[in-house]
Amino acid sequence: MMAKEIPVLPFKRFLKFDELTDFVSTLAAARPDLVTLTSIGASREGRAIHLLTITDAATGKPEDKPAYLIHGNIHALELSGTHAALYTARQLVVDHDKSDLLKRVVFYIVPRINPDGAEFAVTTSGSIRSRTDRSEREANTLYQEDVNGDGLILTMRQEHPDGSLVTDPKDPRLLIRRKRDSAGPFYRTLPEGLIHDWDGTDNIRVEGRSFDWNRNWSYDWRPEPEQGGAGDFPFSEPEMRSMAEFIHSHANIFGILGYHTGPGAVLRPPSTGSDTDLSEEDVRVMDELAQIGSEYTGLPIYPVVKYHSADRRDINLRGHFHNFGYHHLGLFVFEFELGILKNSAGIETEEILAAKKPEEEEEEMRRLMKWWDEQEERDEIYKPWTPFEHPQLGKVEIGGLLNRHLAGRTLPDLEEISKGTYQFTVEHASRHPRIILEDVQVDAVGGDVYRIRARTANRGHFPTNVSNQGRSLRKLRAVQVEFHPACCVNLLSNQGHYHIGHMNGLTDSRLLEWFVSAPPGKQKLCEIRVFGGTGGNVSVYVTK
Template sequence: MPAPLDLRFDHFYGYQELTRALEQLATLAPDRARRHSIGRSPEGRELWMLMVTDFTQGDPERKPAYLIHGNLHAQELSGTTAALFVAHHLVTGDTPELRRLLGEVAFYIVPRINPDGAEYALTTGGAIRSRLVPLPMRNAIRPADVNGDGLILRMRLRCEDGDQRPDRQDPRLMVPREPHDDDGPFYRVFTEGIIEEWDGGEPREASYHKDFNRNWGANWRPEHQQYGAGDFPFSEPELRAVAEFAAAHPNIFGALGFHTGCNAVLRPPATRADDELNARDLAVLRELGRKGEDATGFKLRAVTQYRLDEGRPNRLQGHFTDWAYEHLGIYPFEIELGMLYQSAGITTDQYFASKSDEERREFDRAILRWHDAHPEAGAFVDWLPFEHPQLGRVEIGGLRMSAFANPDPRELPGIAAGCTRFILEHAGRYPHLRIVGVRVDAVGGDIFRIRATVMNTGGFPTYIAETGRDVRANRSPVARLELGDGMEMLSREAGVELGHLGARSGKRDLEWFVKGRGTARLVASSVKAGTAAVEIPVGG
């Protein structure tokens, strides 16, 4: 194996740099990694996928496969870096365990589902969820770099009727105006930009933020019921490309998405209570999730419980975890890699336990203190005066949202290493067919009885989750006895539908009677458990 690449994992990648990194990985080990595009973004960027497996050990589409994706939300750039870390480990690792895994499992890695949004977040530092859609209205603020510093931040306009004021403890932080506060100074705060169709009235925020993690096909709801949902399920071409790839690759048995938020390991459900899940599936999700806790140090939570403690359970319609669990019939996870709160010393439990705006304001002050200790990170830009072409004198500055939404990138190598351990644990449970107990007995003359057992030695059933039993693409495993020249089948049909096989030792005993001498070949195959084959000498 060639020497490992000198890729950086304490770093956020631009599109061109990501493209080169994936090509380098594919060039480094062509028998392990191949880069290809599964689609294009609206702005023409490729949706790169790196397929990692041992290509000398059979067709990857006939192996169980594990899907990894990152950077679905534009600002969550750490997801790309974490996915690259996993890819690098898979491509360059050389342990016997990894060699065996790659011989029998394929990994489909999409480091950046949202290249357009990520490029906007990385280059401007501006606020964006997945995609910004301008809303037509008068006095609409259109995000723009009006002061020429290369960023799109916030601008504050001083006025007596302003609804915000500088925080009394740290005036860099803007906070809501308090009741009966007449002291000031007061401000209106807007996205940095130009006002379209301005008639001198109040500028209006006029961008709709699409949220790609509300656009998956499961439990989708329209925009007026679920903010960010998009026009219809899979209306966004990036997600549609992933869904079409998954539909064409029913061998996917596991999946994980990288996000950034207060760090956590997330599992389904996203829209209902735990007691509405199948009991076996819930037990497996919890058991696997605890492995994730051990590997990452992040607490396991259901998506519905990823919230403030005093808040109501989430109901996130059109969510990835529900889609993968309900539509693909597999066990998906998401890992929230953390954000600047964690780098500033605020734990997820502390944040979720907070009960007041003042508590959470103190967390924001902690971020500013972190910035003061690490100014080279550029997380905050000081408020500086600027003569706006329409509003006159304003001040432009504030947090760079791409910094706020991610942990300190210097922490990413350690975080990604823990995530990789969990992915290897999850992927290592792939269902796996074996043929054992082959026996040939002479019955009389040139008639022989052939017996064999097909079993699943993997950690998951061949249908994976209980929801997978009814998924049309999860066809039952089959076995077929292929006879050599001059041999004749006397009993059952050569092909046999085995029915799904349970985890670890699920099996089906098979028997055929044949006439003639030669070599038979028994092949067993499963959509998600791969293929096993054995040559059987008969009457030799």
């Protein structure tokens, strides 16, 4: 039977849900010995939250190997995360013939946590964080909708005496802040849409309640309004609950990587407080790994609390992934901010985050538009302002910049960054804990009595507790050894099962010993099972 061709991942456009489904299905069908497609659950609107399980099936079950989890597209407009996750999934398969990583490690890849929000973003370019609740519509509230029938949700601008914006005289496609000496016309802007139960006044709110799922993780979760977008309780969103249940049901996970699309950066914990709240040794290891990510991608490194514009104090993000991953899971977790369109235009992250006057921010947008004008092949990031008779507001103009493209790099740029994030992933994953059984030996003591010896060891880089923080957490299971005598074999030792505890990396081992009696002619003596948590599981049958 001829092997099926591994599908090409197109870096030409962002993927709709059906296109995403086609790609992951084709990848799984091309290499069923390496890739299994399932889901961790369904979205609020019923779309599958796809899960790719990637490992060499010939070398053991996924649940018996150390596991690395990748997730992307938790925020609707951050569509680049899906592509980066899929790039890694595909490349793991392509590189399998020249690497033994899939023989030792399983990768769990959720390329799109938020299929509903992403579908809204990729099809309309409308503005949404993770989810917007439109179930109970309130009076005088504008809800996004394609009112002019062009298939997109853009920006409406309308002349208004109190408008805070004017046309940029240096680039009339843009709007800039109104100043004391600005000449009209003056504009107010609203998202394209309709106003529910409008009373005709200027008191117009925009959209329903907004949810940010990267504030819905469990550690240090805080309710709204203390933490905007947090939801009703930790993991209150069904997609996030599916993620939590998956993570907590897989004791083999030793590392997690998330993909986002802010200004390009490698992010590490903490997301509240400071480094002094973490183990000093853990910070050293995180910095070492983050530096590898920076070297492969060229992106600067930030602790999450420092990832902000220079004129702001350190941020504290409650219910955030990084603190959840470190404090609740005990893992070294990272996020790649894959970059925004300004990065593709040559504006570096440090410049984007630098303290600026409004005039400097306006000049940055002019640089972006000038760069875009010079590109031979380019995404459509701008729609001309076009007059439209709005059924409620009257004369407006609809157009402006497309959110879905501003929120990420160009796709050719993203492909290059994805190569670097893949290399980081391989490097991080190669440091997995690795529990093995070695030096298994059987000696006849006399009569029908036999001594069985075996050494359980961690020959991987990380300890089974991964971090110092993880040593005391129940989530990271300590190493346990079970001894199961074969039929008609009697255990003579006082102890059969052993609770080993966590094991350090590379050089940590325990030599275990059992005495059994077995009738003449009995070859099979026992099965030894080792449950190694993040280091995986192993079992051997012992014969005379």
